[in-house]
Amino acid sequence: MKKTTLLLLCLFTSTFLLAQSPPLKGITITGKVVDANSNQPLEYATVVLKNTKTQKITGGITDDKGLFKVQTSKGTYQISVEFISFKTINFPVQEILANKKLGIIKLKEDASSLDEVVVIAEKSTVDIRLDKKIYNVGKDMTVKGGTASDVLDNVPSVDVDPEGVVSLRGSENVRILIDGKPSALVGLSGADALKQLPSDAIERVEVITSPSARYDSEGTAGILNIILRKGKASGFNGSVNVTVGDPKNYQTAVNLNLRTEKINVFTNLGYSDNGSPGVYDSDVTYLSNGAIDSVRIENRDNDRSRKGFNANFGLEYYLNKKSSITGTIFVRDSDGKNISYNNISSFDNANTNLYNSTRIQDEGETDETLQFSLNYVNNFNENGHKLTLDWQHSASKENESAIITDINPETNATNELSIDNLVQADYVLPIGKNAQFEAGYRGSFQDLTSDYLVIAPNLDPAYNPSNNLEFTQNVNAFYTQFGSKINKFSYLLGIRTEITNIDIKLLNTNENYNKKYTDFFPTVNFGYELTENQSFTLGYSKRLRRPHSRYLNPFESRESEVIFSKGNVNLDPTYTNSFDLGYLNKFGKVTLNSSIYYQHSTNNIARVNSQETRFVNGKETNVLVRQPINLASEERAGFEFTANYNASKKVRFSGSFNFYQFETEGEYTYNVTDLNTNAVTPVTQNFDTKNNSWFTRFDAKITLPWDIQSQTRIFYRGPKDDAQSDVKGILSANLAFSKDILKDKATLVLNVSDLFNTRKYQVTGYAPSRENPTNITDQTFQRRMRQVSLNFTYRFNQNKNQKERKSGGNREDEGGDEF
Known part of the structure; x- marks a missing residue:
């Protein structure tokens, strides 16, 4: 031995x-x-x-x-x-x-x-490929006991803000896929759903900034493809994972796998019980002719808790040596609760207190997801000639309710149900030794209903946000692409056609809207291997951003008595042309990957703040209304690099840096009505702005005495300004220690997330414009405090670094894109 x-x-x-x-x-x-x-x-x-x-x-x-x-x-x-x-x-x-x-x-x-066998090749945390970066979750101690949101927040080029919004290279319009396909696992509310998926269920994340034609055109910034764990080792094996933490973080996860000559059975089970205290402070200064008219101060303490269960069951059956069929069932059921205490005070321009109140909001939320999928793959030969067929059906239900105790009590409830179906076929035909032809079809069909009800005795009927929405979106897509390699030069050329049909029904007002459009999306990718360790890539793709149902729903939702959000039924898609030039160099113990990128968007969707005058608590008050609009254009350019340095077997460093500049052009005109005279005054906001921002992260893995593994991660996001807001920079640090025990069959991980408790979102907003504001809002938001957790993992019939083999199932990350 x-x-x-x-x-x-x-x-x-x-x-x-x-x-x-x-x-x-x-x-x-x-x-x-x-x-x-x-x-x-x-x-x-x-x-x-x-x-x-x-x-x-x-x-x-x-x-x-x-x-x-x-x-x-x-x-x-x-x-x-x-x-x-x-x-x-x-x-x-x-x-x-x-x-x-x-x-x-x-x-x-x-x-x-x-x-x-004890010693097995250990994959690095980040694999650099010519067309993508692959982040391997298994080696990252700082996300043990965390969620999918924590995993994404530690991926190069990706940032997750304190509210859970995911951005890629500074852009929030990023497409998130699960195993290469849209999935109910992302949920109806996206960011919240990612917080319910445990990190232990994720094998790796692929960052695709220049997607080929085989991918959806959705996501102007690119694609994040989350690959879930699917065991492939022979026999029966698995692992048990338990986490305890403070603030309350109790999790358990079980991964099981059984493989024989004809079948492979795999399952991931998880249960979590988490608490997440947070704060939200808001100071609104109202101006009249440039002078302070009044001030409204809100200090809100949030106490969030959520219990959730998720299970993924899969069976792969090998029909013969060349073909297999895989069926999976995914179930998620979670129950969340959020109690917030909002202390509100209002002062006039002489700092005289006008009134005080405490707004208590008791919210409950349940999420249920059920998804079925079937995959068939037929490898006609050993050279890559294959056909894959996919079918997926999912139902996601989200129910929210809130009881608000204030001067004017209020009750509201939201019920949403989304039924999604996906049909997909992909065909790959190698031509000779170095060329390949691909073609395929994808049909995605969504039917969503949303019912929002608000009951408040003193609510102005003219601004009652209660509504009932039916939303249908059908997208039929066809693609073909051809790639070849000639000596050191390779190319991949593709075209994708997507036919979109959207129906919107506002049942309260009996209004119907229909949007139809057919678009063509060309993709071009070139690669050149200068040497075995140096290569260049050049990619172009046309992509779009479709407004989702909440962006299209024109009815308001209330964040507070003076802050409202609503959609815009007249929104059009955003179209973006993206260019990406990359350089990869491996020398000695260092791997350097860098790129320069440029994006030009038309009909750019942006959320804007406008001001209206309404009666709040019997007093004429300026309120803030947020809604998305189409601006004329946006240009975004930047560069990034990622470096990995393996100083020795015990010391490894990695880091990334991303700098980008954005320029927006466009203006927005809306009407303001005087409550006393009913006079209508048009207000025009100019959104022409040019600014830049950056973010960086550094990671160090060091083996300490007694074979204790340590990992330190530092992240900083620079300040960012636009036409209506100033966002301050954010610094955070994570620290983790790991030790193998029980003859390397088990591992203990101590993880401290946000070590200095500095991950806070601080923004100053100007409405209607920075040049002539009538109110200035200073907000500080911290969704989760510093957290300390202890994670225990036990493995049976498998080794710590055992390399799992790829499934024969269909994944969009396989084939075609390597030319």
């Missing part, structure tokens, strides 16, 4: 160093390693070359397609190919004097060897 472990350690160390070293002059040995049972490529398989004369050992490892290329000198070699839990293949000793192709090498499983 010890000899085997030592040999594997030596082999891994030597091959890893060889993979990082400059290429040798001489001959090249190539091939592809696949699973003999499923014909799926085996990534990180080890190829060992032993010179029988000098006894020198060289070699390499396979990439994500199972391909390897080893450069060495002429000589007589003993060649072997190895992969964890598979039987090693040894080639006869042979003299190699010229380039040699070993072809497709099929490895067979060896389940009995699982318990004999």
